[in-house]
Amino acid sequence: MDITPFTPGCGAVVSGIQLAGLKCDDLKKLRNAFSDYGLLFFRDQKLSKEDHVDFAERWGSIVLNKFFQSAEGYPNIAEVRKEQHQETNIGGGWHADHSYDKEPALGSILVARSLPDRGGDTCFADAANAFDALSPGLQQTLEGLRALHSNEHLYGEDGYYQKTDLSQQLGGMDRVGGATHPMVIRHPDSGRKVLFVNPGHTIGIEGWSNKESFALLNFLYGHTEQDAFTCRFNWLPGSVAFWDNRRTWHLAKNDYRGQFRLMHRITLKGVPLLGTT
């Protein structure tokens, strides 16, 4: 197995293995790489839907997405689908999956199933490396704060998706909700400090006004979105991305108008997140 950084500040490419039927030793090496990088890319995988579920179950427990449709016959696989006629895509803004849950998801394993001729890349950001680059003064301030996360503004009755052509596809408006988490977490596996806010789901800082919250949050978003901490992955048939939701954000580009794109996503159950103080 070969593990090479993808960009200096974001992700790694793993080559020389097939995720289907992975040997125990290789799984161990992969766990270490996941802890080191928080974002792994694989090419040329032969991963059936069964293999996708098997690999996910070897890693941990699967958590179902409350809003997406699942692949027929596979309740554990969420479909990230955009039809030819649809204008809106799922996950088109920076976000971390399920950060609005009390136990935010460990990670997501995304498999390319049908790709547009061109376009449809996914961008990623590494919020652990972004945190490390902040000044010690700001780091200390952030470590004492908690942020509120929600999905209501996206999936609720008056939410963003209800006003788009995805409204029929993204069900479960009755399941909206949120949680608060430390703004800086101690990563449960690597022990690193990670900035745990994201533009998609963070709706404010506990005890701060909206105006105050977004003055700081927008600064942190601009900081994290810099080239130094981000990368852009170009999907090919057989590509797989596996990211840590506690450490990374992602954004699906919507630059393939008039073409079909289908991805299969399995999300893994996480644990309650603890702060650093």
Ligand code: SIN
């Ligand atoms: C997602 O937000 O999980 C979808 C990412 C993608 O479709 O590239």
